[in-house]
Amino acid sequence: MDAVDVIVTKRDGRELSTGQIDWVVDAYTRGVVADEQMSALAMAILLNGMNRGEIADWTQAMIRSGSRMDWSGLPGRTTDKHSTGGVGDKITLPLAPLVAACGGYVPQLSGRGLGHTGGTLDKLESIPGWRASLSGAEMLGVLGETGAVICAAGEGLAPADRKLYALRDVTGTVESIPLIASSIMSKKIAEGTGALVLDVKVGSGAFMKTVERARELATTMVELGTDAGVRTVALLTAMDRPLGRTVGNALEVAESVEVLAGGGPSDVVELTLRLANEMLQAAGIDGDPERALRDGSAMDVWRRMITAQGGDPDAPLPVAAETLEVTAPASGVLTSLDAYGVGLAAWRLGAGRARKEDPVSFGAGVVLHAALGETVRRGQPLMTLHADDASRFERALAALDGAYVIDGDDAGALPLVIDRITA
Template sequence: MTTEHFDAVDVIRAKRDGLALSGPQIDWVVDAYTRGVVTDYQMSALAMAIYLNGMSRTEVARWTGAMIASGERLDFSGLSRPTADKHSTGGVGDKITLPLAPLVATFGVAVPQLSGRGLGHTGGTLDKLEAIPGWRAALSNDETLAQLEDVGAVICAAGSGLAPADRKLYALRDVTATVESVPLIASSIMSKKIAEGTGALVLDVKVGSGAFMKSLPQARELARTMVDLGTDAGVRTVALLTDMSVPLGLTAGNALEVTESVEVLAGGGPTDVVELTVALAVEMLAGAGRPAGEDEVRAALADGRAMDTWRRMIAAQGGDPDAKLAVAKETETVVAGEDGVLTRLDAYAVGVAAWRLGAGRARKEDPVQAAAGVQLHAKPGDRITAGQPLMTLHTDTPERFERARQSLDGAWEVAPDGTSEATAAATPGKLILDRVA
């Protein structure tokens, strides 16, 4: 029988009492939890103590390192191109990874985008791409490396060997009301990204009603913590704080968002999606040592180069880039009740509506509908008239419409033309709120 170096109760008590955990305590508790020596109920108590009392920069760095050490590390040093990755903290209509990965790869940078599935009101990149017939998320490490060398971009599921301690702890945080802890969010994201082995990382930290971080100070704290963790680990890391009070683009849902992403790759698409895709691409290219200006990046969308890379990336993972995507069996239109200017459209409410229509899941094992979601016909600042369609709800199961409509109660506001509210809404707010490096 193995003799353990520490006792879980002592570690929990120390953090409960507001003390800093020592490096060896952290290494042991993460390893012991991964091995099953520390139980779920003990780790729940420790997670709550961390949530309530926080962690120092030294503690967070050691905790992140221990989570990385719980599994394998990928090595991209054999590639002929530098690597850069992007991580978003999650939002509504956030399909940016889809056009961004092939766009950056077009400039000779390899993009190993290990992505996840949606949970609750935020969509998952893998769910979106699985709306493309034949496309597969699960690749071996060898397949990932070969595709990065050949195509330059891969979007796939993280292997089970990458930071297994995080996989276990994430599921526990979800059911113990400890998700919103900055040290736990930062170490969860960064343990996977550092273990992934990318040379440069750009973080898209969402702020607003549709994001985890509702306020700018909260988002800045998370961004600063993650940038410090990346920098300390030798990864060139920068964060953009971006607005998530309004959905990104005009769609929330899987096939709907793929269609919108292809529009961006074809040189069109909604202005906000293009703006954020370009800004993140510029940051990734700079981090990878292949700097390009905004005009150069936009040109790669306009002239079809990024689209060519997208088609190769989808085909390499078994998908048919020309396949028709699923269309919902049922739709319902939500119309405006009055004339005026749309002054508010709540991202969280739209995300919940898409989720209730079948685009997301309540539990990790739930299936999702490829065609379900919300299509927007107006955004804040647009002039609307009574009876005009505001949004179209899509689902294969019409009994879901009622609950989706309920989530949209009070989700938007309209002000009469000429009022100060209408004038303010017509002046677009900033999409990129801050940069942390």
């Protein structure tokens, strides 16, 4: 095989063969194909697309570049959820222990935040002592003991994707749906779960800004999972406004614990329960998530899960040194609360990172005191900004300029769950 021949095939809009895909992914992982050659191929894929067979072959080639996890020794069925990311999306935190409390086993491999979207591992690392990095044996141990584990993916899981993802990030090819879908699904299939629910976010705070693009991505991923023998379903969910009332690492952990205690914002509770039911149904498990929240069993799993990974569920969470209140400039109905603007503000306050090696401030973020559609009074607190350094407030306020509107034209918010995609 020759890298140039593979590039030219896709450049000219022709279908890549299984052999070409297997060779180029393996050769790139081993360093035989240079970054500039894979960059050219990624751009050709972005411009000319891939059909279902090509995407399936590409995904399988990335899976074969590393190891696969095996949970067959567990006494029950595995089921997992993946979110494409958004602002205030802390759903994994209450969801994993909730599904475990209903009889499922949840092996959740999660990531860190970048830019305005938060990362599950960053949130959990705000809990004193909690460890994200576990060996395969440790992961299996926590899963067997508690029913749920949330941790970082090991180096051996789909290494081709890790290398290609970094390349796409600097070559303007991140937006390719075949490459997005294969990136997500190669890791999830290699993770070894028997059932998978995809939460594909839509709106200003999401990667997919339109329902049409989100539906295309969701359909592609559901097809990939189904073709690989994983029972897969996708929900398209709203990310035109933040999810819940908090954006920021420790702030979102506290809100997640509220949900597990039977409280929390209605949208977080609703989506957590909907995803839990989808996960249990996909795995063929008969469970009652609402009862597991009411009777405290989900909270019990949370405490065991955090403790098993070295965390102290009773320890105080980090608190930012400085706060600033943002008040309503007029009385009326909050008709717009832009997820991207709020997420950007939280990032500038220190809750996120510009580069993957940057540290985050665990206490930084935004607490929302009013939700979309609520009536507010002039001078009433709309949100509180949290930061370790007061000099960050100015740029955060600039990000919020125009991000909220009172008594403006009601463009109509997206429903929390927009669509359900199955094979």
